[in-house]
Amino acid sequence: MTVSSAPGKVYLFGEHAVVYGEPAVPCAVERRAAVTVEARDDDRIRVEASDLSLDGFTVEYGGTADRRPDVDVPASLLDAATGYIDAAVEQARDAADAPDAGFDVTIESDIPLGAGLGSSAAVVVAGIDAATRELGVELEKTELADRAYRAEYEVQDGEASRADTFCSTMGGAVRIEGDDCRRIDTPNLPFVVGFDGGAGDTGELVAGVRALREEYGFAADTVENIGDIVRRGETLLSAADPGADPTEDLLTELGRLMNFDHGLLEALGVSSRTLDNMVWAAREAGAHGAKLTGAGGGGCIVALDDTRETETALRYTAECENAFRAELDREGVRVEEA
Ligand SMILES: Nc1ncnc2c1ncn2[C@@H]1O[C@H](COP(=O)(O)OP(=O)(O)O)[C@@H](O)[C@H]1O
Ligand SMILES: C[C@@](O)(CCOP(=O)(O)O)CC(=O)O
Ligand SMILES: [Mg+2]
16 A cells, blocks of 8 residues: 655746746645555556545446446546546556556545645645555656646646646745746745635636637736746745745735736636635735635635734635645655555
8 A cells, every 4th residue: 555645736926827838836835635545456446535525435447437436426526536536547557557557546635626726736646656656666756747747637638737736746836837847946935825615617717818818919918927927026036045934025025926916817817706805805914915826716815924914814704714824845745655
């Protein structure tokens, strides 16, 4: 049996624009998905997804044709439970040259689903890592990140950047621009996350931005302007003391850039009333800046605040179901049990 875990992430800035080749800076945070994998004697796959719905369920199958969930669940939920794991298993089989390997897979996660914190990437990264190790193969982190990207790309019908999977694999703050992915040094950024209890449909939201961008030149400019914000933010980060506490000036400037980024994302149609309300609650509580994170539509916002004020204010905000501090995770994927 092998257990691997991988972190979720928040975007300091750059989501959506990253899909069109602009740079983005996601940061891994200490919320993890753990995937337990046990090799089987046959070629079947059994998935236990306890966090996927309130009740959780188990599904066993040998091919896509004969899925048998243990409870009566809608097909969409079944696909959601198995889509990313199927893709991860395929990558692991390919990497280990074991096309008929079967597995019992259990997923436990404290990353809310479809909320912009990269739960899908964390599940795929931890899944490929655990399954390859179970087959006696240890992948380099760059190969793991690349395979995880290919898995997400396939499940999301080509609407995926390398940002989430690279960030979840490597940990820390990363910079993504097209195929160029690298870790960057940053101070300890004081992230606070607000979660509205909802979710957004990543594919649909990405498609919406794509359509706007094709329809209006100024929407294409908006996407480029997000890239400009990221470039400005990177310059600030590279001048700062890595691993240290950030200066007030740095937090002020990064916060302004986050606010600007949120405004542009809102213009591109990917915010929502609850996300906007949480963003404003954070700003009014004294956060240096606040923005939605990830695809949007519903889910999470991220704010920068080194005091307790934002977290407290979000807890008392009607639209906010849960608020928490999100420490930067510097480790990325890790083996929990071999
Ligand atoms: N704990 C989990 N168990 C099983 N599948 C999960 C789990 N967490 C995430 N997933 C998969 O990831 C999908 C959500 O990914 P996505 O829509 O990209 O949102 P995000 O990555 O922002 O959380 C879920 O529908 C499901 O397929
Ligand atoms: C909108 C996008 O830039 C980020 C989506 O992030 P998430 O899956 O909502 O965590 C899409 C992508 O980069 O693949
Ligand atoms: Mg995702």
